Amino acid sequence: MSKMHIKLTVNGKPVELLAEPRELLIHVLREELSITGPHIGCETTHCGACTIDMDGRSIKSCTVFAAQANGANVTTIEGLGTPDGLHVLQTMFKEHHGLQCGFCTPGMITRAYRLLQENPDPTEEEVRFGMSGNLCRCTGYQNIVKAILAAAAELNAVKEAAQ
């Protein structure tokens, strides 16, 4: 099957590659571009481990063909923070024990990032509703919710101080 020429912006960098139409975006990210932050938990659109930001919206990258993403702007966990400069969400997940094995965490944080863009001051219920597409086998969610609420509070405090 002939390959298609695909252009993407990933974490701010333009990339070009060839992919078969049937290749899933998650496979292209992980295998062609070595962006291994987004994980494959189920590959059936259920678990949310593969969550990325595409054109300003949270999506599951196992449910998009790379061909469909041609021209898209993609952000993954790699684009949110670095080991030396953690994103507030990463810091709060660490402080509030929002992870154990860490498998769901890149998807959780990438989703939480967009959730806080859409709703900077969510209630606990809104966090739970907004995160319901991300499954975690370890934490029981309590500390994930705490971490996201703490990150929201921190981001809002920083914003207020700047005004």
Place this chain on the structure above:
Amino acid sequence: MRAFTYERASSVEAAAKAAASNSQARFIAGGTNLLDLMKLEIETPTHLIDINGLGVDKIEGTQEGGVRIGALVRNTDLAAHETIRRDYGLLSRALLAGASGQLRNKATTAGNLLQRTRCPYFYDTNQPCNKRQQGSGCSAIGGFTRQHAVVGTSDACIATHPSDMAVAMRALDAVVETVKADGSRRSVPIEDFHRLPGDTPHIETVLEAGEVVTAVTLPPPVGGKQIYRKVRDRASYAFALVSVGAVIQSDGTGQVAVGGIAHKPWRIATAEAELPRGAKSTADALLADARPTEQNRFKIDLVRRTLGAVLTEARG
């Protein structure tokens, strides 16, 4: 997954023509249902026609005072739209009761109506299934049927339609607008859009080869209390065992459709006439022809109780 060729359609007419000329072609909208079915090789198109660029993605008023929802409007945008929240609250609530944020961001109005059943045997390619492979038999009948339909079933298939949105659309008298491969247009009332399984459960709607859904329209707002109540095995992120979408007026009359119990959203005029007399007589009329299995008989009670809760909420 099987290999396929891919094109981005440039117009509705071109998409319809391309699909009609190739029986192995499929449209792809949000992809949230089709992709998963392709991974499992339940759907094996050799050609995909991407319809995301067709421009049928707007929500606008109609001349009659209703609203026209483009086929490609995302479930997230539809649920959040001001007019929908104000005048068609039932629709907004039903959408938000389904799937998750990531999925609603991709899922489209037409794709949601056309999503396929969640019958576990349909998903298991090692088991016979008349819907997946015509004439192969139904593994659900005599099998595990807790989730399955209790009304409108046939000896060939007892699957349910899984959509929450479609239940609201049915209660609100939606009309599906389409363009056929020859360029002609038609408007199909939602009650005629989905079919009962009969002896052809693999044919789920009245759409013809290549026919593209372009929009769904709703009549002018009807007011009333608009309630969507979904009962499921866990509080979020699960399909309905039973759901009730209702518009109840202050005099007790109203419109009601039920999900999770049939091959299409279930609405019966004679049952609706019973609404002022309460949940029991309404549910009895809705389910008069029910043929539940031992395992899903509980849905009969569940419909009555869920409807009761909805009517209590409407009075409150």
